[in-house]
Amino acid sequence: MSDNKRNGSAAGKGYYIALILCAAAIGITSYVYYRNDKAQEKVSIQETQEELVAGTMAAEDVPVLATQPQKTKPAPTQAPAAATTAPTEKQPLKTAAPVSGEAITGFSMEALSYNQTTRDWRVHNGVDYAAEPGTAVCAAADGKVYTVYEDDAMGCTVVIRHTDGYTTKYSSLSADVPVKAGDTVTMGQTIGYAGDTAIVETTLGTHVHFSVTAQDEPMDPLEFLALG
Numbered sequence: 001m002s003d004n005k006r007n008g009s010a011a012g013k014g015y016y017i018a019l020i021l022c023a024a025a026i027g028i029t030s031y032v033y034y035r036n037d038k039a040q041e042k043v044s045i046q047e048t049q050e051e052l053v054a055g056t057m058a059a060e061d062v063p064v065l066a067t068q069p070q071k072t073k074p075a076p077t078q079a080p081a082a083a084t085t086a087p088t089e090k091q092p093l094k095t096a097a098p099v100s101g102e103a104i105t106g107f108s109m110e111a112l113s114y115n116q117t118t119r120d121w122r123v124h125n126g127v128d129y130a131a132e133p134g135t136a137v138c139a140a141a142d143g144k145v146y147t148v149y150e151d152d153a154m155g156c157t158v159v160i161r162h163t164d165g166y167t168t169k170y171s172s173l174s175a176d177v178p179v180k181a182g183d184t185v186t187m188g189q190t191i192g193y194a195g196d197t198a199i200v201e202t203t204l205g206t207h208v209h210f211s212v213t214a215q216d217e218p219m220d221p222l223e224f225l226a227l228g
């Protein structure tokens, strides 16, 4: 029996120790939670304050951003207006007769005309100007010498290319041509001399056969000279 009592009192002691330990554990746990709650509270207060500061800064920035685009808006509307006030006008090609002599045969591509030299009817793609031997022949417009060559039918020939697709050709020149392919020439500049080298037009005597093409199509030289 005494053993049972001793055992019972020992068991009672153990129960109280366990109860104390449990109470201590609960106390410690509660304290830790309390500390954590305090720390989180502090953080959330700081965050709220920072949000408030950021909010006031953003509010201050808004009016500045709102006024800037309004100040810069008128600039784009002024730029196109200035561009339209300075248009670039294209200058028309200026032209002048290659010699001051009389036109003895006219341009005739629509109807055949009788050729005294070949004694047949044929088209005539240019204008023949009578001229004294050695008379200077001038460029009819500003341009660039495309080629200088001896044509089987039309004799010594100079070809000049101009802007807007125009080409002028000067034939029946004497052999002493003062220009060469690639030379830049200006209107009125001497590019050759009147001769009698066109074997299909020898009956005309010394003269200049002047022809023009526009976009590679034959054009009445008088119309070309009427340009300017």
Ligand SMILES: [Zn+2]
Residues within 6 Å of the ligand: 105, 124, 126, 127, 128, 201, 209, 210
């Ligand atoms: Zn001719």
